[in-house]
Amino acid sequence: MDYSTIKQRVKTFILEGEQNDDAFTEVARELFTFQYKNNQAYRKYCRKRRVTPTSVQHFSDIPPVHINAFKEAHLACSSMEEAEAMFMTSGTTNPAKRGKNIHRDLEIYDLSMTSYFKKMMMPDLKKIKMVLLFPTKEDMPNSSLAHYLHLAKEQFGTSASEYVVAKDGVDHERLVGLLQNAQAEDEPIFLLGATFSFIHFLDYCKERGISFNLPKGSRIMDTGGAKGQSREMEESEFKTMMCQLLSLPNDAYGNMYGMTELSSQIYNQEIRQHYLHQPTKTTKKEPDWMRTVIVDPETMQEKPEGEKGIIVHYDLANINSVVGIMTEDVGIKHGDGFYLLGRAEGAEAKGCSLAVEQLIASNRKD
């Protein structure tokens, strides 16, 4: 199977919507076969585990690769030269070793992003005025988050949408102006960015005693979390403080859980449930073309529901690298979703939030 055929298979799967495990396994196997053939580092890895395309019966038989391997190896089915995009991790611990996810083209990435973003963050609207607290993709060409946000703005943002990033980080004055404006004109607004930028903004407003009363339909979405930062905050505390600052209900808060090494994202479900009047689930949920499994890292067997384990993702949109990724995140399966408990202690700090902090830090040095 060649690249365009497998791409078409995945595309069809994404477009068809909800499908069972058998259908997922079928495409996952085809994708695994393609990757086994074309991704040399991964093939060696599988051979060592005596796994071949013929031995895979279920998608969970596909050996997941540890997320850190993207720093050590060229985990791609194509060379860097023929890649449309190469997304890199922030490399906070060791700038010389950054994880690379090489995308031959971004068609599937973009399809995955827009389909699920629409479903989870914008179930009620076609477009909304977006304000982005993150550098543009021109400023950070290797950041998957910069690309993601660019796509959100292009596809779902009104023409009045804008970035509020200045040379030294987020332009707080401009952001305050935009929020006050939205309030005055009663136009819903969608704030998107790295958790850490929002925390900086919280501090900025607290110091000045500013708060807002955003119009109905407004929402925010953060990503990256604030663990391992100069200022740590739990997700629930962050959510409460942000919603208070903006006078938003809790179900206007979205959280995106994503990583450079994947090509799809996962969200919390409150916004969607609110607009569809569904009962509230507090878990995170992956899209139909992804399976998130909680495993015991000692045995690599799936953990029963309710037990803590390491999160493994199988993402069909990751066509050019590997379908299975083992993270360093600890989670618990619950119903059709899962809870993210945070990074395994002692594991290396990473995250998109740091991109901004680094930008701020490096610009301040100038």
Add this chain to the structure above:
Amino acid sequence: MKIKGYFLPIEPKQTKSLTFSNHGQQVEVEVPILNEQDLKVIETSVKESRQKYIKQLHTSQIIDIIDLAVGKWLNPNYELRRLAEQLLPVITGYDHEMVRLFLTDYLRNFRKQKLQRIVDEDFSNPLVLDEFRPAKAGGLTRAYGPESIIHIFSGNVPALPLWSLVSGLLVKSATIGKVSSSEPLFITLFTQTLAEIDEQFAESIAILWWKGGDEQIERVAFSESEAVIAYGSEQTISDVAKRIPPHVRFLPHGHKVSFGVVTNECLTPTLAWKTAQLAAKDASWFDQQGCLSPHVFYVERGGALSPRDFAHMLAHEMDNVDHKMPRASLSTEEVSAIVKVRSDIEFQSQVDPKVDLLTSDNGTAWTVIYRDHQTEFPFSMLNRVVTVVAIDSVDEVPTLTRDIKDFVQTVGVACPPQRFQALIKLFGECKANRISFLGEMSNPQPGWHHDGRFNLADLVYWCDVEASVEVKMDMFDPFRN
């Protein structure tokens, strides 16, 4: 099963249970919840008991009491020993057999003659602990232990707190021992044995618990004592240090790092297996949780077998140890750390023939990483993960370990007698404070200079009576001529 994890002169008003589950069993250890007032009462009580009794004893009598207690513990049928053998594996997760063997080896270090050696190591005339004795330079001198010592015990290796407890008792101090939440039992049981032998003696000991880092409790505790001995991470040590008043003596034992060295003479076909066996013991013992456990073995090239061969032999022996004494089961986070490093090395080895990864067949039981060349010190994430680094000559070791110079504790060596003198000189300069043969890294001799310091001499203060008193007082003698 529920068991008491404290030894106090008062009954605590409130207790809480620390629950441990391992090897399919569960045990609850009850620890007291104390406030500042309780702590003051306890400190006063142990100090009074010390004043009345232990302070009046001669060190040789104290040695006899401890020796009797150790004698009981060396009997496999002694009730508390059996309890410890049963419960310590459940509390710590360590293998039963390893705990049993360790208890015997370790307790033997506290027999009478060994205790005498500990005292003699620090005091050329041990009688100075009992009375004023003539000083070599003239006059008299006497050593006094602190009125009371606070011990912040660690829990990484069971029974280890005994060193600290015994040191305090030998200088006749009252003891406030704070147990670790990860192993609160052994020292409580041992104190019970002391009470069985001599109730009054044990009245100067309190074994208790508070949540590490409880600022209020620690401030009260530290200000009421004369010395604090603390074991723990750099973080724990620096937190404790902040709360210790300037007049209180502080003896910190922060985390340390150890490594092994194998010379090329040991790499003949017969000797290499023996060496690998000893190395595997050191790298498996207590899952590397103690500071004495090696992170890396530096292996010299030029022997009949190569350092890479040695890595394979070590892997084989790690597997043997695993069959006899399996590693403790780990938390998700700890396993995840091993999985990560294995993945890194596996992908590195795909493109770099100078790197090799050897692992247990299933799960994460043991991991041997081989590196043909490595300049940074390869820290292990512990739990039986060890690196073998090839070197051209042992002379490279000081450079390779320069980064950890201030943290080196034990260097385990495998060498022939011809290399002995040169090696000890070399490692002494690496700031090692203990050199042992391979296989003995985790079992220090009694009286060793723990972290390069004195055990007892660092605790005492001296009172020197100058010769002038002896000479001049005669002038004031009413019976003078």
